Amino acid sequence: PRVSGTRELSRILELPVLAEVPHVRRPMGHRPQALSAVEYEAYQTLAASLRRRLPATSQRTILVTSALRGEGKTEVTAALGLVLSQAMHRTWLVSADMRRPKLHELFDVEQTPGLSEVLVGARNGGSRGIFQLSAARTGTGSLHVLASGQTPPDPAQLLASDALDDFFVEVNESEYDYVLLDGPPLLGLVDSQVLAQRVDGVLIVCRPDRQTPETALALREQLARLEVNPLGVVIVGSRGRTHTYLPG
Secondary structure (H helix, E strand, C coil), rough: CCCCCHHHHHHCCCEEEEEEEEECCCCCCCCCHCCCCCHHHHHHHHHHHHHHHCCCCCEEEEEEECCCCCCCCCHHHHHHHHHHHHHHEEEEEEEEEECCCHHHHCCCCCCCCHHHHHHHHHCCCCCCCHHHHHCCEEECCCCECCCCCCCCCHHHHHHHHHHHHHHHHHHHHCCCEEEECCCCCCCCCHHHHHCCCCCCCCEEEEEEHHHCCHHHHHHHHHHHHHHHEEEEEEEEEECCCCCCCCCC
């Protein structure tokens, strides 16, 4: 059985629902710049919620992930990045899902070079210069995209190397206000688990129609084991009246 709805999912995960993105019919291959009015309002609410839940520092790094594949985490990353950049926040989107990358397709940028090349270069003793790979400027405001790069033979091993520490050193030294990482699902893969322990917060994207109580419980236990900072839940594909739960 699936979870009965947003409230049950929030109760099982023990996390607040920061925003509900309504279901909107649109043609395949749409771009994040084509958000409807109700979607844009939902992402503005999400951005405001994140600002309240994250430290008031000059930079905020967020991992956007989900329990399972196909819940909409990449679309949320892209749309949230667009909204943040249009609010004049310098925003950098990183495609950290090297198994099934999609972020580069949404913004029509080349897949390579990208994150995997950056990590391989750092692991092999390469010099700095990560940001020249993220030169693709999209939309308005300051929004940049770093694609996933060529798919490595073992993404988990590459992410678990010291090269990832070097990458985050350069991220922290950059002038971006927000760095959003589109990671793979948390359940069954080590990739996002490694990333979750290096960011300021983890944003969970969920489609209630795909979640079972057992899956939600497994996700909650995984977050507890990792000892990370889960910021809250974004509900994708809401078909009824949406309710936004702002953090108190």
